Amino acid sequence: MAKVELITIGDEILVGKTQDTNARHIAVKLGEAGLTLDRITTIADDAETLKSELDAALERSDGVISTGGLGATSDDLTRPTLAEYFGGKLVVHRPTYERISAFLAQRGRKPEGDILKMAEIPDVCEAINNDAGAAPGMIFRPKPGKIFIALPGYPPEMKYLLEKGAIPALVRTLQPARVRHVVFRTAGVPESSMAERLRDFEKTLPKNIRLAYNPSLRSLDLRLWARFSDGESEAVFDEACERMRSALGDDLFGYGEETLAQSVGKMLLSRGLRLATAESCTGGAVAAEIVSVAGASDYFLGGITAYSNAAKVEFLGVKPETLEAWGAVSEETAVEMALGAQSRFGAEVAVATSGVVGPGGGSAAKPVGTVCIAVASPVRVFAKSFRFENDRGRNIERTLTAALNLVRKELLAYDGTRG
Amino acid sequence: MAKVELITIGDEILVGKTQDTNARHIAVKLGEAGLTLDRITTIADDAETLKSELDAALERSDGVISTGGLGATSDDLTRPTLAEYFGGKLVVHRPTYERISAFLAQRGRKPEGDILKMAEIPDVCEAINNDAGAAPGMIFRPKPGKIFIALPGYPPEMKYLLEKGAIPALVRTLQPARVRHVVFRTAGVPESSMAERLRDFEKTLPKNIRLAYNPSLRSLDLRLWARFSDGESEAVFDEACERMRSALGDDLFGYGEETLAQSVGKMLLSRGLRLATAESCTGGAVAAEIVSVAGASDYFLGGITAYSNAAKVEFLGVKPETLEAWGAVSEETAVEMALGAQSRFGAEVAVATSGVVGPGGGSAAKPVGTVCIAVASPVRVFAKSFRFENDRGRNIERTLTAALNLVRKELLAYDGTRG
Numbered sequence: 001m002a003k004v005e006l007i008t009i010g011d012e013i014l015v016g017k018t019q020d021t022n023a024r025h026i027a028v029k030l031g032e033a034g035l036t037l038d039r040i041t042t043i044a045d046d047a048e049t050l051k052s053e054l055d056a057a058l059e060r061s062d063g064v065i066s067t068g069g070l071g072a073t074s075d076d077l078t079r080p081t082l083a084e085y086f087g088g089k090l091v092v093h094r095p096t097y098e099r100i101s102a103f104l105a106q107r108g109r110k111p112e113g114d115i116l117k118m119a120e121i122p123d124v125c126e127a128i129n130n131d132a133g134a135a136p137g138m139i140f141r142p143k144p145g146k147i148f149i150a151l152p153g154y155p156p157e158m159k160y161l162l163e164k165g166a167i168p169a170l171v172r173t174l175q176p177a178r179v180r181h182v183v184f185r186t187a188g189v190p191e192s193s194m195a196e197r198l199r200d201f202e203k204t205l206p207k208n209i210r211l212a213y214n215p216s217l218r219s220l221d222l223r224l225w226a227r228f229s230d231g232e233s234e235a236v237f238d239e240a241c242e243r244m245r246s247a248l249g250d251d252l253f254g255y256g257e258e259t260l261a262q263s264v265g266k267m268l269l270s271r272g273l274r275l276a277t278a279e280s281c282t283g284g285a286v287a288a289e290i291v292s293v294a295g296a297s298d299y300f301l302g303g304i305t306a307y308s309n310a311a312k313v314e315f316l317g318v319k320p321e322t323l324e325a326w327g328a329v330s331e332e333t334a335v336e337m338a339l340g341a342q343s344r345f346g347a348e349v350a351v352a353t354s355g356v357v358g359p360g361g362g363s364a365a366k367p368v369g370t371v372c373i374a375v376a377s378p379v380r381v382f383a384k385s386f387r388f389e390n391d392r393g394r395n396i397e398r399t400l401t402a403a404l405n406l407v408r409k410e411l412l413a414y415d416g417t418r419g
Numbered sequence: 420m421a422k423v424e425l426i427t428i429g430d431e432i433l434v435g436k437t438q439d440t441n442a443r444h445i446a447v448k449l450g451e452a453g454l455t456l457d458r459i460t461t462i463a464d465d466a467e468t469l470k471s472e473l474d475a476a477l478e479r480s481d482g483v484i485s486t487g488g489l490g491a492t493s494d495d496l497t498r499p500t501l502a503e504y505f506g507g508k509l510v511v512h513r514p515t516y517e518r519i520s521a522f523l524a525q526r527g528r529k530p531e532g533d534i535l536k537m538a539e540i541p542d543v544c545e546a547i548n549n550d551a552g553a554a555p556g557m558i559f560r561p562k563p564g565k566i567f568i569a570l571p572g573y574p575p576e577m578k579y580l581l582e583k584g585a586i587p588a589l590v591r592t593l594q595p596a597r598v599r600h601v602v603f604r605t606a607g608v609p610e611s612s613m614a615e616r617l618r619d620f621e622k623t624l625p626k627n628i629r630l631a632y633n634p635s636l637r638s639l640d641l642r643l644w645a646r647f648s649d650g651e652s653e654a655v656f657d658e659a660c661e662r663m664r665s666a667l668g669d670d671l672f673g674y675g676e677e678t679l680a681q682s683v684g685k686m687l688l689s690r691g692l693r694l695a696t697a698e699s700c701t702g703g704a705v706a707a708e709i710v711s712v713a714g715a716s717d718y719f720l721g722g723i724t725a726y727s728n729a730a731k732v733e734f735l736g737v738k739p740e741t742l743e744a745w746g747a748v749s750e751e752t753a754v755e756m757a758l759g760a761q762s763r764f765g766a767e768v769a770v771a772t773s774g775v776v777g778p779g780g781g782s783a784a785k786p787v788g789t790v791c792i793a794v795a796s797p798v799r800v801f802a803k804s805f806r807f808e809n810d811r812g813r814n815i816e817r818t819l820t821a822a823l824n825l826v827r828k829e830l831l832a833y834d835g836t837r838g
Contacts, residue, residue: 008459014446016447018443027433027434040432041461042442043458281710282707286703287703301726302730304734307716315723392713393711
């Protein structure tokens, strides 16, 4: 199998100023193309280091990608170093020169200054035109079967050039096996229970199909991934996906990068329903997550963050007797909060959160991590209690996810697809 | 200067399953101790690869840290590989064995299974006891002046062992120069204006003191960093910090990792004031950010997310004529929203947001990125308009930061420290 490695050039990563997010993106995109990253090396923006790293990388691997070091500032030495290393000289890349000149002209400036350095590329490479910025990508072919591709480090430009030129060039040169993959996103089921549920399914998978778990506070993602040899049919993968869907049932909320808030939004829209929120412990995080989706105004009316008991009574009509008898963190209070938001906003659906997220406020009966969530739909209202953990930030995230997931499941039921 | 490098062991990073956040944390902590990371290499969990990487790293560098590969699962080969490489054999580390046994006993389980592998360490290393988890850190000293430290990859345990044992051991062995650093956090001033303001100050800095800018959506951080040779006085650094403070004035909201929401919370608390929010375009994100701070219930009463015009009228008392005449996104509406939240929650201070965050909803007069924020204090109410950018997520973040910063500045004024 072809070996691919990544060289990240950047002092800002070595001193911890910048979090390198490029490496993960490249790893994922290579995987989708059937290639695997064998090594990632981060080095300083220094000519000698880069040259010796190129020696080692091109010896070890068939394909090498570098990111960074292609800016216009004086400490970006990558461009001249690559020209020297691959035995060429820097020449002006016309399309880039013209794009930069047009950019400067728009701002009433002449085509001059360090920025034009970005139009210079070694005459021994093939350029990948950078319509997302300035510096082009550069493809070098030092010997048959070996390929080196230099990309800028700024993530939007790197991503653009990777997709447009780097991955296609790597695939043409290294000819990886066909692959396919699907990410199934679920919520509400712990990883261990999910593993239990999928144990038999996983055993039936042929060797070329793999299942991976990726748990986070927002979802449990299941990635089904297959590699096919020449002529091998993909039907078995389609069938495995179909069996995954059945096994996941209504715990599956989406595919790929779809979020729970997007999934809930689509369901509200298709059913012609509008949502309101009543939040205590999440403090507005549920509403903010819903609003993070473009077009949320079509189905979201608004919400109340009722952090104090007085606000719960005043804005949501929670009865003082309920607060007295059951406390603010109770299913009874959560139900009244949801009903209050539903009627006061005139919404068909409402969700309410109340909990002890910590670090203070816990008691023997209601320790830190105790959370009650209620959902009111056109046909009923119900509440559910959770016992999360001991970390404020994680408890808020988990409550947010659980709240959106309860709304989602209720919308499924309301549609008549369940029970 | 001593060279330090990092080896990250982990297939999950190479396939893009996990974002490596350890490298950045280690880079920052090393910098604080006067050490610099020269290289970061990520390799697969494979014995031969690890051994050849150790050869190269210990040749190139004085100090080498590895993270990952110390779990209990069968693909973690690091422990036996290190024993073989450094010429020792695996023995049971008693304190770790006892901690794991106690952990199992608490759950009614016997001390058996793969988990106990984590108590095995090569007899040629010094252990760093892992009170934050199971696998201990391991310090090897292959020859005088050279040090290798293996840490687990799980971030909370890695961080604990780094601080407790790894950094102290590296400092003792490599004896870096004394360093000091302060991170000044500011909001509301663009990087270019700040650079202008600090230009003269920066010119007066001696060579051993450096100033770095770290801009984000939540703050513009300025890091002042100094390295001292033997016997050199630190007074000049203290004096530079003092001059930074004067230059930053009331744009400085905190130090280190303090957030704007924490800073606002402390100010509300010390003044005995309580806050309410009225949000449209931020959808609850301002309230959620305030509530992310532990103890927020002492000064935060709650908020209204009034996403629809009807909700703005109903819950915040915005006049229909105001919406009609000026539109929902206007300083006039924002002022009425803030006053409504202030009076209805009985809060001394209120903040309101209304804006076109995109991608839809823009017009020639109010393009995407137009945001109005109003603040009501015990003595006055005012609004300010902003023109942000074309990205929904970034616009929400920037509005949130601007809103908290306007509250902060108003609290400074209310305290009588300004005008």
